[in-house]
Amino acid sequence: MTVTTIIFAVMAIFTLGGGLGVVASRNLFHAALYLVLSLFGIAGLFILLEAPFLAAVQVLVYVGAIAVLITITIMVTRRLMGPVESLNRQWPVAAVAAALVMATLGFVLVNQFSGISTAPDVPADGLTLLGAAFVDPAGFLLPFEVASVLLLAALIGAIVVARD
Amino acid sequence: MEDLFIIIYNWLVSLLSGWGVGPVLVDIILGVLGSVLIVAYLLTLALFIIWVERKLVARIQDRIGPNRVGPWGLFQNIADVLKLLTKEIIIPDGADLVPFMLAPMIAVASVFMIWAALPFTRNAVGTNVSIGVLYIVAVSSLSIMAVLMAGWSSNNKYALLGAFRGVAMLVSYEVPMILTLLVPVFLTGSMRVNEIVGAQTIWYVIAMPIAAVIFYIANHAEAGRSPFDMLEAESEIVAGFHIEYSGMAFAMFYLAEFLHAFTISALTATLFFGGWRGPFVEQVPTLGIIYFFIKTFAIYLFNVWARGTLVRLRIDQIMSFCWKFLVPIALILLVLSMLVDKIATGIIPNYLDTTLLGMLPRTGILLLVNLVVGALAFGWIARTGRRERERLESRQIAPVERPAAGQQAK
Numbered sequence: 104m105t106v107t108t109i110i111f112a113v114m115a116i117f118t119l120g121g122g123l124g125v126v127a128s129r130n131l132f133h134a135a136l137y138l139v140l141s142l143f144g145i146a147g148l149f150i151l152l153e154a155p156f157l158a159a160v161q162v163l164v165y166v167g168a169i170a171v172l173i174t175i176t177i178m179v180t181r182r183l184m185g186p187v188e189s190l191n192r193q194w195p196v197a198a199v200a201a202a203l204v205m206a207t208l209g210f211v212l213v214n215q216f217s218g219i220s221t222a223p224d225v226p227a228d229g230l231t232l233l234g235a236a237f238v239d240p241a242g243f244l245l246p247f248e249v250a251s252v253l254l255l256a257a258l259i260g261a262i263v264v265a266r267d
Numbered sequence: 268m269e270d271l272f273i274i275i276y277n278w279l280v281s282l283l284s285g286w287g288v289g290p291v292l293v294d295i296i297l298g299v300l301g302s303v304l305i306v307a308y309l310l311t312l313a314l315f316i317i318w319v320e321r322k323l324v325a326r327i328q329d330r331i332g333p334n335r336v337g338p339w340g341l342f343q344n345i346a347d348v349l350k351l352l353t354k355e356i357i358i359p360d361g362a363d364l365v366p367f368m369l370a371p372m373i374a375v376a377s378v379f380m381i382w383a384a385l386p387f388t389r390n391a392v393g394t395n396v397s398i399g400v401l402y403i404v405a406v407s408s409l410s411i412m413a414v415l416m417a418g419w420s421s422n423n424k425y426a427l428l429g430a431f432r433g434v435a436m437l438v439s440y441e442v443p444m445i446l447t448l449l450v451p452v453f454l455t456g457s458m459r460v461n462e463i464v465g466a467q468t469i470w471y472v473i474a475m476p477i478a479a480v481i482f483y484i485a486n487h488a489e490a491g492r493s494p495f496d497m498l499e500a501e502s503e504i505v506a507g508f509h510i511e512y513s514g515m516a517f518a519m520f521y522l523a524e525f526l527h528a529f530t531i532s533a534l535t536a537t538l539f540f541g542g543w544r545g546p547f548v549e550q551v552p553t554l555g556i557i558y559f560f561i562k563t564f565a566i567y568l569f570n571v572w573a574r575g576t577l578v579r580l581r582i583d584q585i586m587s588f589c590w591k592f593l594v595p596i597a598l599i600l601l602v603l604s605m606l607v608d609k610i611a612t613g614i615i616p617n618y619l620d621t622t623l624l625g626m627l628p629r630t631g632i633l634l635l636v637n638l639v640v641g642a643l644a645f646g647w648i649a650r651t652g653r654r655e656r657e658r659l660e661s662r663q664i665a666p667v668e669r670p671a672a673g674q675q676a677k
Binding site: 106130132133136139155156159160162163166167168170171174175178230 | 291295363366396397398401402404405406408409411412415416419427431434438441
């Protein structure tokens with residue numbers, strides 16, 4: 104048992120425990136806080152995988168922005184602050200969707216990663232390679248630009264909505 | 268002469284290894300020791316900077332300030348800390364206990380975590396991670412979560428109001444802050460904080476003064492100090508998000524605020540004012556820590572000056588200033604200077620040279636871009652100010668009818 108194993112176990116407990124808290128807590132604000140915990144765990148896992156850039160972006164985007172947004176949304180929505188009914192009539196649909204996602208993820212996990220016992224080597228300057236791949240026509244230039252246009256459209260849409 | 272910090276480090280490593288401690292454990296022990304050292308140093312320093320701030324603000328406001336405990340009131344804060352330590356932490360009815368107690372800890376931790384990436388000298392840096400600048404932004408965004416948790420879990424309207432408007436401000440001012448944070452990154456071509464300092468043979472504030480000013484203002488707002496003290500605003504919402512906190516829990520918010528102000532000064536000093544760079548620092552690297560703190564304190568005094576002089580703005584004024592002025596200016600400046608820089612790299616030979624003489628053409632060209640953008644910005648401000656004044660002057664204000672003395676208003 105190495106230090107890495109211990110850290111991995113702690114981070115996995117954060118992630119899974121946080122995830123469990125999100126779906127199990129009756130207070131929506133607590134669910135949002137558990138979500139933050141879970142996202143932190145994922146950031147920790149990224150660091151273990153030697154991807155500090157992804158870890159920092161995870162904290163910056165998900166904890167610093169999205170979790171705050173979710174929390175504010177919960178706070179300004181009426182009748183959501185106190186404990187609410189956990190189940191409504193849509194729960195069977197949600198159950199089916201959750202089962203489908205789980206099946207897909209499980210299939211990918213078993214199909215792609217079974218038989219791999221050691222982590223492959225990470226290139227030392229992974230960040231530079233990632234940046235170069237984003238602007239390389241043979242790499243991810245097209246998806247990157249499509250995502251940028253999508254975000255720009257969302258940005259303009261938000262401004263238009265705010266001005267009305 | 269070798270760096271004092273390296274000598275101490277090597278001595279500790281050999282000492283621990285001599286005791287038969289494994290290399291992994293030595294790393295862990297020294298890491299913990301370093302973190303404890305930085306935190307202890309900052310906590311002690313906080314006592315001093317709070318005294319400096321109280322004294323200075325008092326002088327600005329024509330008061331004397333703390334002057335009873337110790338010479339010049341130097342020990343006033345020690346007395347205050349003892350008082351706060353012994354006070355009860357009152358937990359209000361209906362408070363959400365875990366977030367309530369967690370919030371002050373996160374607030375303090377988010378400030379301390381920034382220091383892990385700030386270099387004191389060429390060699391004394393917590394972790395010189397490859398994503399240093401991004402790490403700083405990421406951990407400082409945690410303080411927003413602390414404010415939200417404190418505001419919500421206190422079960423108090425004022426606290427929630429303070430948290431709401433505070434968070435709106437903090438989230439908004441993160442945008443110009445990150446945009447101008449990109450300036451040192453693209454000038455250096457690295458996100459490592461120590462490399463950014465190393466590349467500043469000529470301080471970046473000379474090449475990009477407008478970016479430095481915007482960065483400083485945005486950070487001033489992030490620290491939530493006057494004129495941006497939306498979080499607290501004593502006269503409007505009593506004490507804002509920490510209204511229900513008492514004793515040590517309140518002290519931690521207080522500490523977080525003052526240390527945050529000091530930390531943003533250190534950050535500005537590092538990214539724009541050359542951090543540990545100074546005369547003879549190449550020969551005696553240990554001098555760097557002195558230069559670093561001199562610069563930090565100089566900027567911090569400026570910060571205190573602004574806090575003591577400027578009045579609090581309304582929330583809508585703060586938001587328009589950010590979104591309608593700082594963000595567009597920062598965006599224009601960033602894109603324009605990147606474009607000019609890229610074109611100049613192709614035209615001028617040895618453009619990216621980092622020696623003192625070699626940096627001159629680049630600094631000059633970027634300074635020119637900054638002056639143009641700055642002139643535009645000031646023209647814009649002047650025009651907006653003139654229009655606002657004309658609008659206010661043209662508006663007829665009806666005199667308020669007051670009930671005569673002795674007569675109760677119904």
